[in-house]
Amino acid sequence: MAEIKDPENTILMELKGGTVTIQLLPDLAPKHVARMKELARAGKYDNVAFHRVIEGFMAQTGDVEHGNMENDFNLGRAGTGGSNLGNVPAEFSKVPHARGSIGAARSANPDSANSQFFINFKDNDFLNGQYTVYGQVVSGMEHVDALTRGEPPASPDRMISVKVAADA
Numbered sequence: 001m002a003e004i005k006d007p008e009n010t011i012l013m014e015l016k017g018g019t020v021t022i023q024l025l026p027d028l029a030p031k032h033v034a035r036m037k038e039l040a041r042a043g044k045y046d047n048v049a050f051h052r053v054i055e056g057f058m059a060q061t062g063d064v065e066h067g068n069m070e071n072d073f074n075l076g077r078a079g080t081g082g083s084n085l086g087n088v089p090a091e092f093s094k095v096p097h098a099r100g101s102i103g104a105a106r107s108a109n110p111d112s113a114n115s116q117f118f119i120n121f122k123d124n125d126f127l128n129g130q131y132t133v134y135g136q137v138v139s140g141m142e143h144v145d146a147l148t149r150g151e152p153p154a155s156p157d158r159m160i161s162v163k164v165a166a167d168a
Helices: 030-041 070-074 141-145
Strands: 010-015 018-024 052-054 058-061 101-104 117-120 133-139 161-164
Touching: 010 030, 018 030, 018 141, 030 133, 030 161, 117 133, 133 141
Parallel strands: none
Antiparallel strands: 010 018, 010 161, 018 133, 052 058, 058 117, 101 117, 101 133
């Protein structure tokens, strides 16, 4: 596990294979970082499925409205919801969508990010300047690489728990 330099801005995501440590970037995207911490502290990300996992691209999760209910997942609703909080406006930066970076998922509207996010499997420069980057995996990327692929996967992997390191 990586050394945690800033526990208040570090996320510990427990997956079936182990812990993924994510360093949040509050200087770049303070609103997105605050939203992720708020949802993590409320337990909203616990047991939420990775509903879109595309080989050579990214793994998407964070639908706290539909991603943890088996029936919604089976009905194809996973990935269509957010949280009961308002949307977060875009916070674009010059930080690239590199392997392991955390990006805010959204609709066509740049200011429609809410709770969903994705983790890049590789450098995805075509996303630069179009999606907010607000974190970076600093250890445990092998657990993200091991996620079951699909749109949606037949048997989706889930975030077992998501915590702010300061609270763990």
